[in-house]
Every structure is written in structure tokens, then in C-alpha cells.
Amino acid sequence: MNESSPILNISIFGVFVLITLVVVVRASRNTKTAADYLAAGRAFTGPQNGIAIAGDYLSAASFLGIAGAIALNGYDGFLYSIGFLVAWLVALLLVAELLRNTGKYTMGDVLSFRMRQRPVRAAAATSTMAVSFFYLLAQMAGAGGLVALLLGITGTGGQALVIAVVGALMIAYVLIGGMKGTTWVQIIKAVLLIAGAGIMTVWVLGKYGFNLSSLLGAAVDAAPKAGEKLLGPGLQYGKTGTSKLDFLSLALALVLGTAGLPHILMRFYTVPTAKEARRSVVWAIWLIGIFYLFTLVLGYGAGALVGPDKINAAPGKANSAAPLLALELGGPILLGLIAAVAFATILAVVAGLTITASASFAHDIYANIIKKGKENGNGDAEDKTDEVKVARITAIVIGLVSIGGGIIANGQNIAFLVALAFAVAASANLPTILYSLFWKRFNTSGALWSIYGGLLVTITLIILSPAVSGTPTSMFKNADFDLFPLSNPGIVSIPVAFLLGYIGTILSKDKADPAKQAEMEVRSLTGAGAEKAIAH
Secondary structure (H helix, E strand, C coil): CCCCCHHHHHHHHHHHHHHHHHHHHHHHCCCCCHHHHHHHHHCCCHHHHHHHHHHHHCCHHHHHHHHHHHHHHCHHHHHHHHHHHHHHHHHHHHHHHHHHHHCCCCHHHHHCCCCCHHHHHHHHHHHHHHHHHHHHHHHHHHHHHHHHHHHCCCCHHHHHHHHHHHHHHHHHHHHHHHHHHHHHHHHHHHHHHHHHHHHHHHHHHHHCCCCHHHHHHHHHHHCCCCHHHHHCCCCCCCCCHHHHHHHHHHHHHHHHHHHHCHHHHHHHHHCCCHHHHHHHHHHHHHHHHHHHHHHHHHHHHHHHHCCHHHHHHCCCHHHHHHHHHHHHHHHHHHHHHHHHHHHHHHHHHHHHHHHHHHHHHHHHHHHHHHCCCCCCCCCHHHHHHHHHHHHHHHHHHHHHHHHHHHHHHCCCCHHHHHHHHHHHHHHHHHHHHHHHHHCCCCCHHHHHHHHHHHHHHHHHHHHCCCCCECCCCCCECCCCCCCCCCCCCHHHHHHHHHHHHHHHHHHCCCCCCHHHHHHHHHHHHHCCCHHHHHHC
16 A cells, blocks of 8 residues: 555546546537537437447446455456346347437436326436435445545545545536536546556456466465355355345346436437437447456456455455555556546546436426426527526536535445445336336326335335444444345335336326327337427
8 A cells, every 4th residue: 555656646637637627628618508518419429429328337336346346255246247237238128219219308308208297207307316316425435435545545534525526526527518528528538447447457367377267266365265255156145045135136226227327318318310329339338348347357356466355454445456456566657547547437427427417407397397398488599598507506516415425425335335326226217217118008197106106115125224224334333223134125126116107007097198109109119200309
């Protein structure tokens, strides 16, 4: 740890921040309308958007959390990577193109297309805020742990200051650049992250003669307590029947959650056509898949070269594995570069989350509920300006709330916190999206039951889980109200949300509008009429 150079680390990160701020300011010059601010003027190509999706999706949990989980728990840690990657197939096959054809700016556009606008938009915005908040907590906690490692800060005050700085930068990116600026930050960050992870992967393999078996053997030798268990399932999740069930629940949340993550869904609106939306997902799958293969080598490499004892003793514990591996491989300079990339990762993802949540509030709550979708009386352009103004104010509020939440969540395992965000997305959003796209009878009542019901069940089960209280690793170590035995509620909350959507529809006398349903079906499958809707 003493080999780390705080001044070097801060300098490298400062250079990144300056470059990205210049890019964001340049991108903001053409941000005039709501379509520019909320959907980047739909000006990005499929490959550009695919790289940006990878930048949005490969969060601090992907880099720091998963590398640490593999270093300490081997095979069980790598299952996070598998879950995150397989999830993309669900997004590609079920939602990407259909959402792009049906919506305009937010998930609420799709869910309310053939429903009563105001209640469904309110529910969609509530759900978007909840998922974004959980995800933001994870990123902010990651920022605190990372900087504690880099600057040798052990006190919570210093980490809190770092979290506040990240929050301030995030707010600046969103206020100045909107979706366009945020997208460019994500593209730059994705290139840096994948390149950095690739260089470290080749370096680690080179130390073992490019022989993966030798690397795995060294990782086993460096962890005498775990030994051969590092190479097979069960080290983290296989000790009891409950832990096995917990893992199944986690896997469900990861695989189904991606297709319900609002900040990922919103990226499909930044391309001009459904064909480009499809291309962007294919690009994202390739980039994300390659990166997760890198995490396997980086995780076991950290286990072999740094060792589990040193990782557990570091300020960020599991989240410190990748930076410690960089220090071991290339000394302070590589640590500084990798730390800057990890910091860039956090900044890019929190900016994406913030603009998604603020767009949902401005477009769904302000423009369509408070203003009832009408103009201000000053013409269409003025009304759109109002929408952008509200989005910017919301971004500031979200930024301040996430700074406070990040300070409270500091020290938690960020891969786990992200898994909770996926559980909320899979339970509150995915059932409603699938029912809206594929079930003709689905109505407003069913949508409200599945969104609010899924959200309520998930958050209640999380609060009553061992993740929050009852164990030495809980959020509240001294409290004990863990009535629900699983740390991840997906295995219960996802089927319950689907069931609630079904029951709400069947019990309601509210009839679905057959004309609207037919229009939605044609538009989602063919794209006919989508461009006209977007032009307005």
C-alpha cells in the first residue's frame, strides 16, 4: 500500500476529468430541445451506442466487485459475470427493438402507450427512481472504497468528502451535457476500461506463460483456507440449502433484471432507427462478453499475486482486488491508471443513472402528469425548454440525495448492492414491460398492480433480509429483524410481480383499448409510425 502515490493517482484522474469535461461542454453546444437533452438528438450510430451501453453497463461492480468476488470466492464470484452477460440475451430478444419502436424518451412512454396515462406514468417514474437510487448507492459506495485505497484514507470523513466530489462532478456532467455529453463520457470510459482490463489480463497471463491452468493453480496455492474449492461451485453459496437458494435467487435477478433497467432501456432511444438499436445491442454483447472473460483472469490473478489476506486487509476489502493487482503488476503508475479508469467507470455510470431518473421525472411526471401533455401556452419549443429545465433541477436533487445515500452505504460490497438494483428492476419493471408488449388483455389496473406490488414486495423483503440486519456483514450489524432468510429476494418477488400483474388485470373491469393495442403491436414489431411519434 505504501507504494501507492496519491499525488500521481489524483493527477491521472484530474487529466481524465478535464478531458471529459471538455468533451461534455463541446457536446452541449447543440443541446437545445428535449430530444437533444433527453435522447441525444437520436444522433448516435449503432456501434457508438453499443460502446456507450457497454460503458453504462460495466459499472464499478463489474470491475471492482466481480474481480474481488472471484479473487476471494473463485467460481462463485465468476457467476456474477455469467449472470450479467446472459442477461443481455433477454434484453436483445425480448425488449430492445420493441421498446425503441414504441417509446420516445422513457420506459413510461412504453408502459402508458395503451393505458391511462397519468397513473401508469407515475408508477413507471416511481419504479425508475427506485432502481436508479439502489444503483447510485452502489456506485457511490464504490467511489468511497476506491479512494480510501488510493489515498490511504481510513477515516469515514475523507471518504465522505470523496463521495461528495463524485456527486458534484456527476451533476456537472448531466447539467452541462445532457444525454449527448453523458453518452460521450460513457464511450470514452468503455474504451479505457476494456483496454485497461485487456492489458492487465495479458500481463497476468504472461506471468504464468499464458497458461490458464498455471494461473488457477497459483490462485489455489495462495489461498490455503479455500484451496481447491476456489475452482468449483459452493465456496460462497453452497454451504447450506438457504445459501444455494440465495444464489438461485441472485441469478434470476441478474438474468431478468437487465431487461428492466431504466438507464439501459433509455439508451435505445439515442439511435435513429430500430435497426441501429439492434446493432447497438450486438456490439454491447461482444464488448461486455470480452470484458467479463477478462474479469476471470483478473480475479484469479489478484488471488494468486496479491492473496486473499492482503485483499481482506485493504480499506475496500473485495473491491480493492483489481487496484491491488495493478499495483503488484506495474507499480504506482499502473495503479494510478487503473484507479482513474475505475473512477471514470463510476462517474460515467452515475451520470447515466442521474439523467435517466431526471428524464423520467421531467417527461413522465412534469410534462405528462402535471402539465397533462399540453403546451405551456408559449408554443411547443417553450414547453420543451420547460421539460429540460425540470430535468436539470431534478438532476441536482437526485445528485444530492445519492451523495447522502452513498455516504451511508459506504463500505458495503458493491456487487451485492447492484444485485439489489437488478432485483427491483426484474420485479417492478420487467413483468409490466413484457405484459404491455405481449398480452392483449393487459390493462391499467394490471400495470399498477405489477409495478407497485413488485416494488413493495422487493423492498420489503430486502429490508427484512440478512443483508440489512442480523449478521456481522449486514448493513446494520447491531440490529436483528431478518425475518426473510434470503439476501436477494428475486426468487420470490419476480413471480409475485408477474402474478400481481395477472390478478390486477383479471379482477379489473377496465377494458384494454383494442385499437391502441393493435397500434402498439404493429409499431413494436415493424417500427411503422414510430418515427412520426418521435418527430412530435
